[in-house]
Amino acid sequence: MNIRTTTLSLAITATLPGGVLAQQPQSDENIERLTVQGRAAQFYFVGESTMATKTPTDYMDIPQSIQVLSRELIEDQAARQTTDLYRSISGITQFSYSGITARGFRQDQVRYDGVQGDPYGGFSIPQLFNIEQVEVLKGPSGMLYGGGQPGGLLNYVTKKPRFESAHELALFGGNYDLKGAYGDSTGSLNEEQSLAYRLGGFYQHTQPYRNNTDETNLLLSAGLSWMASDATQLSLQYDFIDQDLGGHRLRGVPVDDDGNFLTDISYNPNEKTDFQRVEADVWQAILQHEFSPNFTNRTVLRYLDNERGQNYHENRGLQSDGRSMIREFRDQVRENQELSLTTDFVYQTNWGGLEHTLLVGGDYFEVDSHFEYKVGRGAAANIPDIDIFDPQYGSDPSTYILQQRPDSDTSYNRTGLYVQDQINLTQKWIAVLGARYDHFEDKDLNSEYAFSDSDISPRLGLIYKPSENTSIFASRSEGFEPQSLSAQLSEDSDVDSGDALEPEQSRQYELGIKHRWLDGRLLSTATVYQISKQNVAVGNPDDSGEGDGQxxxxxxxxxxxxxxxxxxxxxxxxxxxxxxxxAYNQAKITGGAPGAITNSVGDEFVNAPDHTLGLWSRYDFPELDSAFSLGMDYVSERISFDGQKVQPYTVWDASWRSHIGDFDLQVNIKNLFDKEYASSGFSKRNGHFPGEPRTFLVQLSRSF
Structure with a gap:
């Protein structure tokens, strides 16, 4: 952290108009340096992103809402995992675990460096040590990224090797027995500056406020970049992830219908012997090549192998005494092997008297999954109830009577081809036209049942720039999501006759205006949108059971x-x-029986607030070589899966950062006023997920 700097030197790659290599480390000979006034550009504003177009495009020239969270913002907020950042993203709140609510829709898909392959997946929360910035594309993203929910998509841009030498070491600690350290080192490996490396490691251990819980995170990362020539660069990366969560998988704390916790938020049905363990190996290669000054290619290959083991007790409902909680025990193992390949060609040309930036690309994604588990519930399985007001732990899972459920083995394949053209119609008008073809196939390897389908996702965008500081845009984008295997195999479903359920279809219309104020020091973005999702699967009200022909x-x-x-x-x-x-959002059921759609109760959607407001403010004291930050997160009332109220909340955070000699000192306090609240709702038997009480972190680091 360099608090004393009041201007920013931005490294702008002068070559490669296609911008492919502009995102990667360059030697000093290939860099032109500009001085840009404005602290926001130094700390929080990122003026260029490839996520919305897959080409380096100025923020003002993107016909869709997008946010980019910088590394400095992540560090100021002491964000260790993605849930720490939601205050800074309009229209996004936590749903459960790594899942979010985005523009009213539940969403749990993410990208890394623009491609699929999430090493955490499901019930673990992505960690941010190895992340340089977080990009958020609002609305359907089918044209560029294929299947997914229409609310939005998060992309994690990982740290890469740099040719300029930089090293950082840090120690940190806090309440709840928080302690940890990390180190990061990067630089050139030879005098020719054709090889650069990066080595990083992160360790953190804490014992949070929920009974029996402890958390240990270990992340190791190694990277190598090779400038094979002035036109070709190859970057290799390996990440090892070991996340050991004791007393997990965490569910909620029981509440009444008004959303008041029935017991202390430290309550946890899990025993100390319960756990959730994630181990993952991730390999990634990025090849970038410039065929000519206006023709470039970027290819990303990503492979991961992860195993997620879980032993946990789950609430199954209170007995008639209102305090004895029936528990279910699950012993589960999930294994995933995921392969992703994406290649993008960018060609810039003048044709028909107009400037064109043409993107032609394709991607392939394959997942092989294995899931096995044993389960037992209540007294019949020799699992004792637990008193939610005075929990006594110590039951022995080895004495439980568990049922072995059939193993699940599935395979998913996704193939996509897409084309896009960004056209400078005049100095004030820009058009973005694109379309994507997708083919997907899902297979249950045990039953040999398989279904496949294809889809086309277009996107149209138009930008009008009445002045240098104003951009008005309108866009129409589409997306899709294949129906799950479980839905396809529902009783008496049409798949028995060979007719598979069609994918969900989504369409968004968005209108927005971006404006630079105060000589470019302040940027505002205001958007209105409408998203419709069709072909949503609902239960058949005429279905009376198996064999009825319905x-x-x-x-x-x-x-x-x-x-x-x-x-x-x-x-x-x-x-x-x-x-x-x-953000203000209203999501309503406009077709089908109210309450029949997943994640909804009647016309309301679960964990979808009407209003959210996030604020983060930083003030620098140059004479003290320090900076003070204050943040606020407000989420309005929501409902849970069983219609119980999730009460609104406002939480404040604060941060102090100071440069002392060769060291940086940072102090962060989260939930400054120790507010008791629910971060999201769940079910009546499992209650709501409680928000974290007041925590503090002290970190001492040195960069050299």
């Missing part, structure tokens, strides 16, 4: 989400920088 599931569901978002980032004064994100 399908168990029909595709009569339709959901419409409408909203408004406002994002501000910039300098309010010479030493004062801030970000603000506000």
């Amino acid at each position: 399908p168990g599931i029909l595709q009569i569901g339709e959901v419409t989400s409408e909203g408004f978002e406002l994002d501000l980032v910039g300098d309010l004064a010479q030493n004062w920088t801030a970000t603000l994100s506000y």
Whole structure:
């Protein structure tokens, strides 16, 4: 951290108009340096992103809402995992574990460096040590990224080797027995500066506020970049992840219908012997080549192998005494092997008197999954109840009577081809046109049942720039999501006759305006949108059971989400920088029986608030070589899966960073006023997920 700097030197790659190598480390000979006034650019604002177009495009020229969270913002907020960042993203709140609610829709898919392959997946939360920045593309992203929910998509940009030498070491600690350390080193390996390396490691251990829990995270990362020539660069990366969570998988704390916790938020049905363990090996290669100054290619190959083991007790409902909780025990193992290949060609040309940036690309994604588990419930399985007011632990899972459930083995394949053209129609008008073809095949390896389908996802965008500081955009984007295997295999479903359920279809219309204020020191983005999702699978009200000839599931569901978002980032004064994100959203069922659509209760959607407001403000004290930050996170009322209220909350955080000699000292306090709240709702038997009480972190680091 360099608090004393009041101007920013941005490294802009002068070559490669296609921008492929512009994101990667370059030698000093290939860099042109510009000085840009403005602290927001130094700390929180990232003016260029490839996520929305897969080409380096200025923020003002993107016809869709996008947010980029910088490394400096991540560090200021002492964000260790992705849930720490949601305050800074308009329209996004936590759903459960790594899942989010985005523009009213539940979403759990992410990308790493623009490609699929999440090493955490499911019930673990991604860690941020190895992440340089987080990009958020709002709305359907089918044209560029294939199948997914229409609310939005998160992309984690990983740290890469750099040719300039940089090293950092840090020690940190805090309450709840928090302790840890990390180190990061990068630089050139030869005088010719054709080889660069990066080595990083992160360790953290804590014993949080929930009974019987402890958390240990170990991340190791190694990278190598080779400039084979002035036109070709190869980057290799390996990550090892070991996440050991004792007393997990964590569920919620029981509440009444008004959302009040029935017992202390430290309650946990899990025993000390319970655990959730994730081990993953991730390999990634990025090849970038410049065929000519206006023709480039970027190819990413990513492979991961992970295993997630779980032993945990789950709430199954209170006995008639209102305090004895029936418990279910599960012994589970999940194994995934995932392979992803993406290649993008970017060609810049003048054709028909107009400037074109043409993208032609394709991707392939394959997942092989194995799942096995044993389960038992209550007294019949010799599993004792637990008193939610006075929990006594010590039961022995080896004495339980468990049922072995059939193993699940599945295979998923996704293939996509896409083309996009960004056209400078005039100095004030820009058009973005694109379409994608997808083919997918899902297979149950045990039953040999398989289904496949294809889809086309177009996107249209138009940008009008009445002045250098104003950009008005309108866009229409589409997406899709294949129906799950379980839905396809529902009783008496049409798949028995060979007719598989069609993918869900989503469409968004978005209108927005971006404007630079105060001589470019402050940027605002305001958008309104409407998203409709069709072909949603719902239960058939005429289905009376197996053998009645009626399908168990029909595709009569339709959901419409409408909203408004406002994002501000910039300098309010010479030493004062801030970000603000506000969102209003209403998601309603517009087709199908109310309450029949997953993640909804009646016309309301689970964990979908009407209003959210996030604020982060940083003030620098140059005379003290220090910076103070204050943050606020507000989420309005929501409901859980069983219609119980999830009460609104406001939480404040604070941070102090100071440069002392060769060291940086940082102090962060989260939940400054120790607010008791639910971060999201769940079910009546499992309650709500409690938010973290007041925590503090002290970190001492040195960069050299």
